[in-house]
Amino acid sequence: MQRYFIDAHQCSSDAIRIEGSDAHHITRVLRMQLGAQVICCDGKGTDLLAEVKAVEGDAVLLRVHKRMTSRGEPAIAVTVAQALPKGDKWEWVLQKGTELGAVSFLPVLTTRTVVKLEAKKADKKRERWQKIVKEAAEQSHRGRIPVVEPVIRWSPLLDLFPTYDRVLFAYEKGGQPLRHVLEESRCERMLIVVGPEGGFTAEEAEQAQAAGAVAITLGSRILRAETAPLALLSCLMYAHGEMGGEPL
Structure with a gap:
């Protein structure tokens, strides 16, 4: 219907x-x-x-x-903070992330972010992004429309970490196995942080962990910038029983 x-x-x-x-x-x-x-x-x-x-x-x-x-809203509230990838990859993350159950999205500018977003075009871009999320929410029978927040720089993003129960920092140079982190405890509000095509700098990784983030690894294979947040989000939803079955 x-x-x-x-x-x-x-x-x-x-x-x-x-x-x-x-x-x-x-x-x-x-x-x-x-x-x-x-x-x-x-x-x-x-x-x-x-x-x-x-x-x-x-x-x-x-x-x-x-x-x-509505039966389409997950019990866990996951926000996706993604360093803006090139081309239409961000729109793909918005659409599929909404289908998987993300409650909000934070587009981030990091040291290695290639995308240059002009201030005068930012509002129009955000309107388009919000429209993509709305249509995906309707298609996937969500009960709420996820929010696409304004573009944020790295330092202000770090200041938001304490407002979440847990922050997971996907780091290609290593971290705790995701399964171990998920087995430690359950939480209601979670932020996942994913880098751009070139990855995070060593300084950004240190800053994220100093601000309270848990560095995690998604395995031995390097995932594309648009694949990593969706893979992580899928794992979180599965672990919390949101993909069918009981929580891990």
Whole structure:
């Protein structure tokens, strides 16, 4: 069933008003008829089963039939902090990371980050990134839309480490085996930090660990910049029982 995210102002007790691109998608792309059903998500973990009741100009009016708790949100909240990779690799991380269950994304500028993001283009880029995340959240039946935070530099990122229960720093030059780290304890809020194509500098690795991050290894093979965060995120979700089965 088709899903759409809505804001609080679009919904009353039993009615929803959809406008803009989502209304166009309902009427022009899917060509839904009166009586067709959709799921609307309030972005706070509640799904609303609704029926198309009318079309008024560029708006679609829905009647709410049932409210349900979303089943698409993981119990663990993982934020992905990724040094911006080249090309469209970051957009791939956003899309697939959303499908896997990340709650937010932090694009980072590190010493070896090749991407040069002009300040005047940053807001427009972020709008595009947030749109990618929204569409991925709808497709994967998420109950919330992950947030793409503004681009952040390395030093301010380090200052955020204490706000998480645990920070995992993926380091290609070695660290603790991931399984050992996951077996030590469970936590609710986790930050994973992944470097650019050229990796982190030795100084950045020292700074991350001094700020409280746990350096981990993802094995003997070197993963691409866009592969590493998704591999790590998948392992975390599996270990916490979010990929089916019981937690490790």
